[in-house]
Amino acid sequence: MLSTVVSAARTPELRRKALWTLGLLAVFRLGTTLPSPGVDFGAVRTCVELNSGGESGGIYQLINLFSGGSMLHLSVFAVGIMPFITASIITQLLTVVIPRFEDLRQEGQSGQAKVAQYTRYLAMALALLQASTLVALAARGQLLRGCPEAIFTDSSLFAAITAVLVMTAGAALVMWFGELITERGVGNGMSLLILAGIAAQIPDQGMSILDSQGGLVFTGVCLAMATIVVGVVFIEQGQRRIPVQYAKRVVGRKMYGGSSTYLPLKVNQAGVIPVIFASSLLYIPTLLAQFAQGSSGAVQEFIQKYLVDPNHPVHIAGYFTLIVFFSYFYVAITVNPQERAEEMKKFGGFLPGYRPGKPTADHLSYVLNRITLPGSLYLGAVVVLPNLILGRGASGSAASLAFGGTSALIMVSVALDTVKQLEGQVLNRNYEGFLR
Template identity: 40%
Template structure:
């Protein structure tokens, strides 16, 4: 406890780090404040049905990412998610389209072009999603919240306000990244997810109180499992396979270069959270198509406590893990970089044999990583099925929400520790330097 207090004092004593923290908290406060401002033309007292209809499925996932702003019909109802969708699309295009890959390799100018195209695409995606959100607000069960006198202006004002709101949130994220602490986009998503935690705990506590003395014991067991899952997720996020790499010696004049021994870290979960998002989106889309003619099929494909849903979902996550890893991981490029820098893996010839060797190792470690990622995805359904817990509370036992929170917290703590070590303070861990993530996916 004493070391923890000392570490907090050291963090606060660094003026640059203190200003970054205060700046980040200030922008996050603005974001959360805007999440409670209701769109013009909507009666906030009639939003109960909207909140109930947005539970479960992709709508529930979206509402979780924006901190409940979707179910509140807020000006930030779409949050940062259109920008995330545009970023993912542009990232895939830079992999699949050679012209886009060429632009990305142009250095700083290429990166600025990609970012600018991403912003333009964000406007288009937001306008499309805003129009879909209006249709959702006018659907039966939600239309009672609309004010009839404002009907003639509702469509155009809502599209404009939601688009501007998303662009403003995107701007907040960029400012946090530039002048604050951590990746702004990821932190905004994490804050939206954490905003639901107090209400989820309160709902679970009230449900356990009604069960009597045994309910509190069960609640304690649930928190123990939650801590264990978080520790396991930290291991999954940080897990790497280190491939030894040697660099050939070079003598230039009287000086010797190279000859060092290093490691090539290959992440067990290189795909991050993307396979879970893709699997949920695919199942939601299939459920929507099938549900047009059969409502029971739609319910089956959106019920995460159903055994068949868990099986299909797990297979989809494993398949998307291999697919996304193959898209973002290029062993041939790694082998060429090693060869260009006079590096080699002991016992493996440079060039194509090195690429095959790295690809084989990556395939071997991706399989257990994909299985663990699928397990993380179905854990909320398992815990809700076994412990009969509330839906909101069960979402924190795995899935996209917990994986994003763990990754963002680790990345932010790593940046804080770097600031401390630069000024010759002790790190956050008494046993040594904290091993952070090797790379942060753009957008997520």
């Protein structure tokens, strides 16, 4: 990995791309610190500090982690990149449900451009909805508990609309940053924005654990984090290689085919999408707890204890089950064994011992189901094990989220994908120089 980074730094074009990426990431981090219009930044910081040591933030703490710490601070980029990620997931699901999206996907580059435009429109609608919800909860004092002061200096409707529009525009700007990094930078723009947001919170949250839990607990957390990183790298690089043989074909005076290759199927074929899906569903009990504040105390206590508390066994078991379910669900809608079998049959490829067509598709489906099980169990274990090991001391607080399994999974996965893209660009430059 270090050799790839050194080679990229020595190449002028890749060096310019890296500097362009770092500049956009710096602007993104600057936007996370700028408060929205009408927000009392001092009062917001007081509320965040009061809620950082407990569970009162609930699932908001996890979404705040994805936004780089800007959501709970009600900054210009408070909405962050989550609307675009949600819109991308929805358009992928619609590809299976709506034939029009499937036709666009098969049209090539022009069809992909139309799908990307639809994704942007949907992301803006979701950003407007999320910004409105965020401002409404903050104005009612339900975003964070125990705030001693009013978060908004102006409680008028015009001030609320202004804050919503600014946050929505900030979400559009963040989405543009991600696309610029993908097109003109090192690539993988949206994921790098999430990585930058999580990494920026590690120093402060590490100091919080050190001050509140002591040096021994902090050392244990760092060792556990290092172990999780090693495990994530090992599993993310694991794949099942299915041998593929191509028959010889004579076209004119030339012979094609006759080669042997393999079809790689990753152990974790779904990536971090199941974790995001499960986290989004776990957001619903928090909303129920907000709406249940005016109902009977038994209902509110049940929701708060069994569904919202991240350390309760019911919450952990539900989180783990949702991750396993969405792993199978996402793999089923993104990897089509029948389509893979037809592509191999079209180009004269076959699996040794299996006839082309349906037998090949059945074998691919069988292998995919078998390797998805350990991949889903791995995802669930990485996410929920820190809650089980750390217990109520730190896992329920925001101070431990940057040192949790979800953060390690996202950061390592994004780093590996970025390094692979850099390797491809370095090899491309080397081949071009050789051909010249």
